[in-house]
Amino acid sequence: MTKHIPVxxxxxxxxxxxxxxxxxxxxxxxxxxxxxKDADLELKGGECILLTGKNGSGxxxxxxxxxxxxxxxxxxxxxxxxxxxxxxxxxxxxxxxxYLYQEPYMFDGSVTRNLEYALGGTExxxxxxxxxxxxLKWANLEHRASTSAKCLSGGERQRVALAQAWLKQxxxxxxxxxxxxxxxxxxxxxxxxxxxxxxxxxxxLIASHDVNxxxxxxxxxxxxxxxxxxxxxxxxxxxxxxxxxxSHDNISIFPSKKQLKSNI
Amino acid sequence: MESLTTTIIEAIALLxxxxxxxxxxxxxxxxxxxxxxxIAMIPAVLIGFTLAYADFPGRRLLISFFNTLLAVPAVVxxxxxxxxxxxxxxxxxxxxxFTQSAMVxxxxxxxxxxxxxxxxxxxxSADIRAWDTARTLSRNPLHALLxxxxxxxxxLLGALLAGYGRIIAEVGASMMLGGNILNSTRNIPTxxxxxxxxGDFSQGIALGIILVSMAFVLTMSLQYMxxxxxxxxx
Ligand SMILES: Nc1ncnc2c1ncn2[C@@H]1O[C@H](COP(=O)(O)OP(=O)(O)OP(=O)(O)O)[C@@H](O)[C@H]1O
Ligand SMILES: [Mg+2]
Numbered sequence: 001m002t003k004h005i006p007v008x009x010x011x012x013x014x015x016x017x018x019x020x021x022x023x024x025x026x027x028x029x030x031x032x033x034x035x036x037k038d039a040d041l042e043l044k045g046g047e048c049i050l051l052t053g054k055n056g057s058g059x060x061x062x063x064x065x066x067x068x069x070x071x072x073x074x075x076x077x078x079x080x081x082x083x084x085x086x087x088x089x090x091x092x093x094x095x096x097x098x099y100l101y102q103e104p105y106m107f108d109g110s111v112t113r114n115l116e117y118a119l120g121g122t123e124x125x126x127x128x129x130x131x132x133x134x135x136l137k138w139a140n141l142e143h144r145a146s147t148s149a150k151c152l153s154g155g156e157r158q159r160v161a162l163a164q165a166w167l168k169q170x171x172x173x174x175x176x177x178x179x180x181x182x183x184x185x186x187x188x189x190x191x192x193x194x195x196x197x198x199x200x201x202x203x204x205l206i207a208s209h210d211v212n213x214x215x216x217x218x219x220x221x222x223x224x225x226x227x228x229x230x231x232x233x234x235x236x237x238x239x240x241x242x243x244x245x246x247s248h249d250n251i252s253i254f255p256s257k258k259q260l261k262s263n264i
Numbered sequence: 265m266e267s268l269t270t271t272i273i274e275a276i277a278l279l280x281x282x283x284x285x286x287x288x289x290x291x292x293x294x295x296x297x298x299x300x301x302x303i304a305m306i307p308a309v310l311i312g313f314t315l316a317y318a319d320f321p322g323r324r325l326l327i328s329f330f331n332t333l334l335a336v337p338a339v340v341x342x343x344x345x346x347x348x349x350x351x352x353x354x355x356x357x358x359x360x361x362f363t364q365s366a367m368v369x370x371x372x373x374x375x376x377x378x379x380x381x382x383x384x385x386x387x388x389s390a391d392i393r394a395w396d397t398a399r400t401l402s403r404n405p406l407h408a409l410l411x412x413x414x415x416x417x418x419x420l421l422g423a424l425l426a427g428y429g430r431i432i433a434e435v436g437a438s439m440m441l442g443g444n445i446l447n448s449t450r451n452i453p454t455x456x457x458x459x460x461x462x463g464d465f466s467q468g469i470a471l472g473i474i475l476v477s478m479a480f481v482l483t484m485s486l487q488y489m490x491x492x493x494x495x496x497x498x
Contacts, residue, residue, distance in 0.1 A: 069396045071319065099400045105393035107415055117411055120403035164401060 006045025312383030386419025
C-alpha cells in the first residue's frame with residue numbers, strides 16, 4: 001500500500017430532506033422528511049471517525065451525500081484550497097471518496113471480475129492478477145474466486161467490498177455498517193485492514209450501531225440525532241451500551257449561526 | 265393459383281438455387297437495417313441511460329414523449345421524412361429521396377424510440393445500488409458506464425433485437441422513402457409486397473422464410489443468453 005497525501009475536507013451546512021415531487025418539479029412539503037439540518041463534518045487523512053445513530057437517523061443518507069452519490073438540498077465543501085458547492089465538488093469528491101454499501105451490491109460475474117472493476121484502466125496491466133490474488137487472499141475467498149459473486153453470503157459480500165476498497169485505495173473511505181454480517185474472525189481481519197488504511201493516511205468514516213467493535217481503530221465518535229451531528233467524548237466506550245442516554249452529558253454540539261438564530 | 269405446397273417447394277428451391285436477384289434483395293435489406301441500427305444505437309442507449317439515472321426537471325415528460333413516439337405508425341414516420349426530403353422540403357437539396365440513405369434515415373427514426381424506451385427500461389430494472397456502486401468503484405464515469413452496461417446487457421440486447429425486428433420487416437416507410445428500385449432500394453418487405461401484388465408468390469415466400477428464420481435465430485439466441493444470465497440472478 002502506498003501512502004496518500006492526507007486529505008482534509010470540510011463539509012458544512014449539509015441539508016437534506018426526502019420529499020415527494022409532483023411531476024418532477026414541485027416538492028410536496030407535507031410529506032417531506034428532514035434528515036439533515038445544517039450538519040457539519042470534517043474528514044482528515046489518517047483519522048477514523050465512528051458515526052453512530054439510531055435506525056433511520058440518516059447515517060446512510062449522510063454517507064451517500066459525502067460520497068457524491070446523493071444530492072443534498074444544500075452543502076458547502078471546503079477542500080483546503082477552495083470552497084465549493086456540492087455540485088461543483090462532486091467530480092473531485094467522487095475520484096477520492098469510496099462508499100461501501102450496508103449491503104454491498106455484487107455485479108453479475110465472478111468474484112474476480114467484481115474485484116477487477118476496482119482497478120482503474122491504467123492499473124489493469126500485468127500486475128493486476130497478482131493484486132487480485134492478494135485481495136482474494138485477504139477476503140479469504142481464494143477458493144471462491146470464480147464463483148458467481150451474486151451467490152455470496154452477506155458477510156462474504158462485505159469482505160469482497162472491503163477487498164475492492166483495498167484495491168482502489170481511495171483517500172477517503174466511507175463504510176456503512178461494514179461488519180454487520182461478519183463473524184468474529186472476519187471482523188478482526190476488517191479492523192486490521194482499517195488500521196492499515198489509517199496508516200497510509202486514508203480518512204475513514206464508519207457508520208455503525210456497534211460502538212464496541214471499532215474501539216481500537218476510532219479516534220473520534222459522532223452521533224447523528226435529529227439531523228445534527230454531535231461529537232461524543234467518552235473514555236469507557238464499552239460501558240455505554242445505550243449511547244444516546246448514558247453519554248448525554250458529554251455531548252457537545254456545535255450549532256451553526258443559523259441554528260442559533262432559529263433556536264432563539 | 266398453384267397449390268400451396270408447390271409454391272413453397274418452389275420458394276425453397278429459389279433460395280437454394282443462389283438466385284442473384286433474390287440474394288441481392290436480402291443483402292440490401294440487411295445492409296440498410298444494420299447500418300441504421302448501428303447509427304441509432306449509441307445515442308439511443310445514452311439517452312436511455314440518462315433518462316434512467318440523471319435527475320433533471322422534465323425527465324418523466326421526456327420518458328412519456330419517447331413512449332408516445334413508439335406508437336407512431338411507420339407510414340407517418342415515412343410520410344414526415346418524405347416531406348422533409350422531397351425536392352421542395354427543407355432537406356431537398358441533399359437529393360436523398362429514393363436512395364438507400366433515405367431508407368437508412370427512415371429506419372433510424374423508426375428504431376430510435378424503441379431503442380430509447382427499451383434501454384431505459386433495461387437500465388431502470390437494475391438494482392438501485394448498481395449504478396452508485398459502479399460510480400464509487402470505478403475511477404472515471406466512462407468505466408462506470410461500461411460496468412453498468414455490462415450489468416444490463418441482456419436488456420440492451422433485447423432492445424437492439426426489438427429495434428432490428430421493427431425495421432427489417434417494415435414496408436411503409438421503406439416503400440415511400442426508397443421507392444422499391446431494383447438493385448438499389450428494393451428490400452425484403454417491399455419486394456414481398458410487390459411480388460404478392462403481381463401474384464408471384466414463390467419469391468415472396470422465399471423472402472418470408474428468410475425473415476422468419478432470422479427472427480427465430482435472434483429470439484433463440486437472446487433466450488439462450490438470458491437463460492445463462494438467469495442462473496446467476498439473486
Ligand atoms: N429514497 C428515500 N426516499 C424517502 N425516504 C428515504 C429514502 N431513503 C431513506 N429514507 C428515509 O430516511 C431516513 C434515514 O434513512 P437512512 O437509511 O439514512 O438511515 P440510517 O441511519 O442509515 O439507518 P440504519 O441504521 O437502519 O441503517 C429513514 O427514515 C428512511 O425511511
Ligand atoms: Mg443505514
